[in-house]
Amino acid sequence: MSDRTDSYAIAVAAVAGAEGALESVADELHQFARALETNDDLRNTISDRSIPAGRRLGVVSEVLSDAHPMTANLVNMIVGADRANEIVAIADAVVKQAASSRGEQVAEVRSAVALTEDQISRLAAALGNAVGGSVDVKVTVDPAVMGGIVAQIGDTIIDGSVKTRLDKLKERV
Amino acid sequence: MSIILAASSLLAVEEGAVDEAPNPIIPEWNEVIWGGLAFLILFVLMTKYAYPAVKKAMDDRAVKIQGDIDAAETARSEAEQLRADYDAKLAEAKAEASRLIDEARQEAEAVRAERIAAIDGEIAEKRAQADADIAAAQDRALQEMRGQVTALAVGAAERIVESNLDAAAQTQLVDNFINRVGSQN
Numbered sequence: 206m207s208d209r210t211d212s213y214a215i216a217v218a219a220v221a222g223a224e225g226a227l228e229s230v231a232d233e234l235h236q237f238a239r240a241l242e243t244n245d246d247l248r249n250t251i252s253d254r255s256i257p258a259g260r261r262l263g264v265v266s267e268v269l270s271d272a273h274p275m276t277a278n279l280v281n282m283i284v285g286a287d288r289a290n291e292i293v294a295i296a297d298a299v300v301k302q303a304a305s306s307r308g309e310q311v312a313e314v315r316s317a318v319a320l321t322e323d324q325i326s327r328l329a330a331a332l333g334n335a336v337g338g339s340v341d342v343k344v345t346v347d348p349a350v351m352g353g354i355v356a357q358i359g360d361t362i363i364d365g366s367v368k369t370r371l372d373k374l375k376e377r378v
Numbered sequence: 379m380s381i382i383l384a385a386s387s388l389l390a391v392e393e394g395a396v397d398e399a400p401n402p403i404i405p406e407w408n409e410v411i412w413g414g415l416a417f418l419i420l421f422v423l424m425t426k427y428a429y430p431a432v433k434k435a436m437d438d439r440a441v442k443i444q445g446d447i448d449a450a451e452t453a454r455s456e457a458e459q460l461r462a463d464y465d466a467k468l469a470e471a472k473a474e475a476s477r478l479i480d481e482a483r484q485e486a487e488a489v490r491a492e493r494i495a496a497i498d499g500e501i502a503e504k505r506a507q508a509d510a511d512i513a514a515a516q517d518r519a520l521q522e523m524r525g526q527v528t529a530l531a532v533g534a535a536e537r538i539v540e541s542n543l544d545a546a547a548q549t550q551l552v553d554n555f556i557n558r559v560g561s562q563n
Contacts, residue, residue: 351539
């Protein structure tokens with residue numbers, strides 16, 4: 206991550222924190238970042254400098270219409286500064302910051318189906334046990350997983366997906 | 379009848395003449411002497427000059443003829459010698475030519491045999507190569523088929539797994555994961 210990304214992250218976290226919305230903003234930024242990763246059109250539109258800035262900001266506002274206003278503002282600030290291609294990195298940095306401000310680590314979890322609250326809390330407990338500390342579980346639904354869960358905490362990946370097991374089977378055959 | 383009469387009268391004349399004319403057969407004495415003298419002179423002259431000269435001429439001629447004969451003989455034997463030499467040389471040349479022909483034929487034969495052997499070798503090599511190629515192609519095809527069958531089988535397995543992942547199975551998987559992770563430390 207570059208210094209600029211870090212600086213942006215710190216700024217965003219600071220503003221969100223000042224408004225007392227760090228958790229929500231971090232969450233929504235995380236979701237927005239995952240949406241950007243999967244949706245090529247959205248990503249291209251936001252990053253395309255030949256499209257007038259006003260249009261791009263309009264798109265962001267529409268996508269984040271249900272989100273906390275701070276989130277929309279902060280994303281607009283980044284897009285307006287023509288740093289839209291760094292949104293994902295900034296978002297991840299913000300999430301990390303938010304978690305570490307609580308003394309937690311971020312656990313990126315990918316699952317084939319949405320998880321219930323119960324499952325999420327149990328998962329958080331289990332993962333916390335595994336890494337020795339509390340974790341902030343951020344769940345993303347990814348059909349490619351097929352079944353089971355893939356969890357990444359920092360550099361540690363715990364892969365319990367059906368897809369991986371099938372891949373291993375393919376290799377052995 | 380007049381002819382007979384003329385003839386008898388001639389005879390009568392002839393007989394009469396004998397008694398009066400000199401004898402045609404027996405010569406006179408001075409004739410004999412002069413004759414004999416002339417004869418002797420001529421004889422001596424002839425013996426002294428003519429005979430040797432003639433003899434010499436004849437001898438010379440004989441010598442010359444002999445010389446010619448000898449020369450001819452020499453020439454003939456020389457010619458024969460040359461002829462013999464020529465024959466020998468000819469025979470030698472023929473033998474040489476025949477030898478060269480034989481050599482050339484042998485060489486050609488050897489080259490032919492060599493080429494045939496080489497071609498046989500090439501054919502055997504090409505055949506072996508073709509066999510190897512076929513075997514390799516078979517192997518490849520087999521590998522490909524195996525790969526495709528594997529992919530199909532695994533694909534089928536994937537689809538089966540997918541279709542069998544209902545909500546209950548998913549929940550079970552999540553719970554398994556949680557339990558597994560929770561027990562790690």
